Amino acid sequence: VMMMMMMKTHPFAYEVNVTAAQRIRGIILGVVLFPVRITLATLFFLLMWPIARLRLAGLSEAERAEPVRGWRRWLFHHIMLLLSRAVFFSVGFLWIRVKGRQARLKEAPVLVVAPHSGFLDMLVLCATGLPMVVSRSENCRLPVIGGEVEKFLQQKPNPEPTGFWVIAKKTSMLMFPEGTTTNGRALIKFKPGAFLAGVPVQPVLLHYPGEPDTVRWTWKGLTWLGTLWHTTSQIYTSVTVEFLPIYTPSQEEKQNPDLYAENIQKLMAKALRVPATDYVMEGRFPVKKLGNLSLPLEPPAQETLKLLREHGLTNARVETVMNNVIDSCHSGQSTIVTADHLTTLLGLKDRKTAVKICSLYSKDDTVDLRQVCLSVSAVSGFRSLESLIHTVFTWYDSDQDGLLSAGDLSGLMGALVGIPQYEVEEMYSALTTRGRPTEASLQDLLMMHPVYRKVLHEYLHSSGLADGNHNGIPNGNNNGIYSVSPPTAQALTSMDCERKRMS
Numbered sequence: 001v002m003m004m005m006m007m008k009t010h011p012f013a014y015e016v017n018v019t020a021a022q023r024i025r026g027i028i029l030g031v032v033l034f035p036v037r038i039t040l041a042t043l044f045f046l047l048m049w050p051i052a053r054l055r056l057a058g059l060s061e062a063e064r065a066e067p068v069r070g071w072r073r074w075l076f077h078h079i080m081l082l083l084s085r086a087v088f089f090s091v092g093f094l095w096i097r098v099k100g101r102q103a104r105l106k107e108a109p110v111l112v113v114a115p116h117s118g119f120l121d122m123l124v125l126c127a128t129g130l131p132m133v134v135s136r137s138e139n140c141r142l143p144v145i146g147g148e149v150e151k152f153l154q155q156k157p158n159p160e161p162t163g164f165w166v167i168a169k170k171t172s173m174l175m176f177p178e179g180t181t182t183n184g185r186a187l188i189k190f191k192p193g194a195f196l197a198g199v200p201v202q203p204v205l206l207h208y209p210g211e212p213d214t215v216r217w218t219w220k221g222l223t224w225l226g227t228l229w230h231t232t233s234q235i236y237t238s239v240t241v242e243f244l245p246i247y248t249p250s251q252e253e254k255q256n257p258d259l260y261a262e263n264i265q266k267l268m269a270k271a272l273r274v275p276a277t278d279y280v281m282e283g284r285f286p287v288k289k290l291g292n293l294s295l296p297l298e299p300p301a302q303e304t305l306k307l308l309r310e311h312g313l314t315n316a317r318v319e320t321v322m323n324n325v326i327d328s329c330h331s332g333q334s335t336i337v338t339a340d341h342l343t344t345l346l347g348l349k350d351r352k353t354a355v356k357i358c359s360l361y362s363k364d365d366t367v368d369l370r371q372v373c374l375s376v377s378a379v380s381g382f383r384s385l386e387s388l389i390h391t392v393f394t395w396y397d398s399d400q401d402g403l404l405s406a407g408d409l410s411g412l413m414g415a416l417v418g419i420p421q422y423e424v425e426e427m428y429s430a431l432t433t434r435g436r437p438t439e440a441s442l443q444d445l446l447m448m449h450p451v452y453r454k455v456l457h458e459y460l461h462s463s464g465l466a467d468g469n470h471n472g473i474p475n476g477n478n479n480g481i482y483s484v485s486p487p488t489a490q491a492l493t494s495m496d497c498e499r500k501r502m503s
Contacts, residue, residue: 114206177191286298290452
């Protein structure tokens with residue numbers, strides 16, 4: 001089952017597993033080591049600050065975008081390398097074991113590092129001679145240290161292919177192609193930025209073999225402060241930096257950066273003995289790609305059902321509430337509601353649950369009711385799939401002409417799966433090849449297409465339906481990852497018969 005496979009390799013969640021004895025030892029050592037190590041690391045970092053300033057003093061903005069060369073490099077580089085190693089030594093990385101040989105600039109100007117586990121991965125810079133770091137521009141806006149890190153490492157956002165090649169000819173560049181942090185149990189889809197120029201790259205693996213493994217800072221799990229506490233509370237933390245052989249791209253890979261990235265991902269995953277997945281972090285949501293659709297690994301609808309269940313709403317009450325909400329949306333009223341309004345609509349006793357539900361679907365305390373009721377009804381089985389398709393088609397047919405535009409399809413699929421869908425061109429093309437983009441064509445696509453039928457038949461049916469619970473609530477929380485199973489054969493037969501009858 002697709003969601004069961006997601007559950008086994010979900011790389012965006014991590015919790016430190018410690019025994020009672022390890023926890024007690026960590027508390028005792030942490031009380032002593034944490035303040036000492038953080039003080040030392042801060043001291044060394046502050047010593048870097050004036051050096052980073054002096055290194056770039058007097059340079060124009062254009063010159064600062066180029067790698068530092070000449071006297072500025074030989075005067076400051078070794079001091080900065082020593083201080084950076086001192087920072088990581090202070091927090092417990094007493095040794096950095098290195099396997100393999102780092103390529104020379106002319107052999108491979110780009111180093112691609114994986115897995116990306118957290119902010120402590122920056123210690124790889126000490127083992128690679130402080131190359132230029134290419135990362136998301138958001139990292140340069142981190143509170144307090146972002147601007148200084150940018151100056152210190154000459155950190156810069158992904159350049160264009162031409163600019164990338166110009167820089168790569170002058171200095172080594174280091175990138176984390178996953179683009180976000182994971183638990184290291186799988187490699188997520190590599191972004192093509194490191195591979196746009198089509199130059200040879202050297203894959204670099206990061207291993208943290210110690211137990212407990214405390215360095216992971218993921219979407220769900222420890223906070224950055226918790227990661228720092230657990231790591232500095234260890235006597236020492238082991239790390240191995242492994243340089244793999246240089247990879248020279250084929251002509252096909254040079255012309256197709258996505259293929260180049262995919263092949264490097266598979267190579268590194270094989271060396272790490274972990275799966276290579278097509279999971280990505282898309283905005284605030286970790287997702288799996290199905291065609292060009294983005295399916296959340298932890299569907300907001302499943303978490304909504306869980307919250308309602310915990311709040312004491314029975315299955316029958318949840319079904320009644322969802323049907324009432326659908327009816328209210330049909331009435332022509334605004335579908336965007338505040339947390340206060342949602343509290344009343346769902347019959348909740350406190351506003352906190354409504355705020356949590358809003359946060360699953362949006363960035364503020366408002367939510368589109370259509371997304372909530374459609375996605376919840378889809379995963380719970382409160383309404384038949386034919387009824388849901390009819391309802392969602394009616395709501396998102398913006399011109400009310402019985403035909404969907406690409407924009408309509410984007411909103412429609414976003415409502416069904418619970419998160420925005422920005423790339424529906426491929427799906428819209430598959431829809432229009434069936435003729436006019438009508439409701440019947442959409443139903444045929446979602447029920448018969450070899451790829452998109454999986455949205456309904458595998459993704460949008462919870463395990464509760466299969467075992468007769470009819471509540472969409474999983475048994476146990478599986479560490480916050482909810483399993484989803486396909487509907488029964490009888491249900492599929494019924495849907496197919498209904499599709500033929502309607503057509």
